Amino acid sequence: NAGVTQTPKFQVLKTGQSMTLQCAQDMNHNSMYWYRQDPGMGLRLIYYSASEGTTDKGEVPNGYNVSRLNKREFSLRLESAAPSQTSVYFCASSPHPPGQGAQLEQYFGPGTRLTVT
Amino acid sequence: KNEVEQSPQNLTAQEGEFITINCRYSVGISALHWLQQHPGGGIVSLFMLSSGKKKHGRLIATINIQEKHSSLHITASHPRDSAVYICAVAEETSGSRLTFGEGTQLTVNP
Numbered sequence: 001n002a003g004v005t006q007t008p009k010f011q012v013l014k015t016g017q018s019m020t021l022q023c024a025q026d027m028n029h030n031s032m033y034w035y036r037q038d039p040g041m042g043l044r045l046i047y048y049s050a051s052e053g054t055t056d057k058g059e060v061p062n063g064y065n066v067s068r069l070n071k072r073e074f075s076l077r078l079e080s081a082a083p084s085q086t087s088v089y090f091c092a093s094s095p096h097p098p099g100q101g102a103q104l105e106q107y108f109g110p111g112t113r114l115t116v117t
Numbered sequence: 118k119n120e121v122e123q124s125p126q127n128l129t130a131q132e133g134e135f136i137t138i139n140c141r142y143s144v145g146i147s148a149l150h151w152l153q154q155h156p157g158g159g160i161v162s163l164f165m166l167s168s169g170k171k172k173h174g175r176l177i178a179t180i181n182i183q184e185k186h187s188s189l190h191i192t193a194s195h196p197r198d199s200a201v202y203i204c205a206v207a208e209e210t211s212g213s214r215l216t217f218g219e220g221t222q223l224t225v226n227p
C-alpha cells in the first residue's frame with residue numbers, strides 16, 4: 001500500500017496563476033483533509049471531506065476550493081494564487097468520520113511545498 | 118493565545134538523555150494526538166490518548182485531563198529521534214476541528 005500520496009512535491013507559481021494539488025489514498029478511508037503548515041504556526045485545516053461527495057470548510061478556506069472526486073481522491077485548487085498561500089500543504093486521511101476525537105487517527109501524505117512569487 | 122501550546126519550542130539534548138516535551142491546551146477535548154515530523158517533512162502518528170499513559174518502545178505519552186496537560190517523554194534519546202514533535206487535540210464541542218500546537222524542534226547530538 002502506498003498510503004497517502006500527494007503530487008506535486010514542489011511547485012512555484014506566479015501571483016494569479018492557478019493550480020490543483022492532488023491527493024490520493026489507497027486505504028479505503030472515508031475522511032480526507034487538507035492542511036497548510038506555516039512557520040511559527042501549527043497545522044491549520046483548510047477543507048475536509050467526511051465521505052465521498054461531501055466537503056466542508058475548515059479553519060482557513062478562503063482562496064481554496066476542493067473536490068472529492070471519489071473515495072480515493074481529494075484535490076485542492078488554488079484559482080488565483082497569492083503570496084500568502086506560500087506554504088507546505090499536507091493531505092491526510094482517516095478511517096473514522098470527524099467527531100469524538102476519532103478523526104485524530106490520521107495518516108499524512110508527504111506534503112507539497114508551494115511558493116507563490 | 119494559542120489553544121494548544123507546546124514547550125519548549127526548541128530542545129537540544131545529548132544522546133542518552135531523558136527528554137520531556139509538554140503540551141498544554143485550553144479547551145475541553147475528547148482526545149489528544151502526538152505526531153512526529155521528520156526533517157524531510159513527513160508526518161507520522163506516535164500516540165492517541167484520552168486518559169492515562171501509553172508506551173511504545175522508548176516513547177511514553179501521558180495525559181492529565183483535569184489539568185489539561187500532556188507530556189511526551191523519550192528515554193535514552195538517540196540522534197535519530199531528532200524531529201519536530203507536534204501535539205494536536207480534538208475539541209469536545211467541535212466534531213470536525215482539530216487544533217495543532219506549533220511543534221517542538223528536538224535535536225539530539227551524538
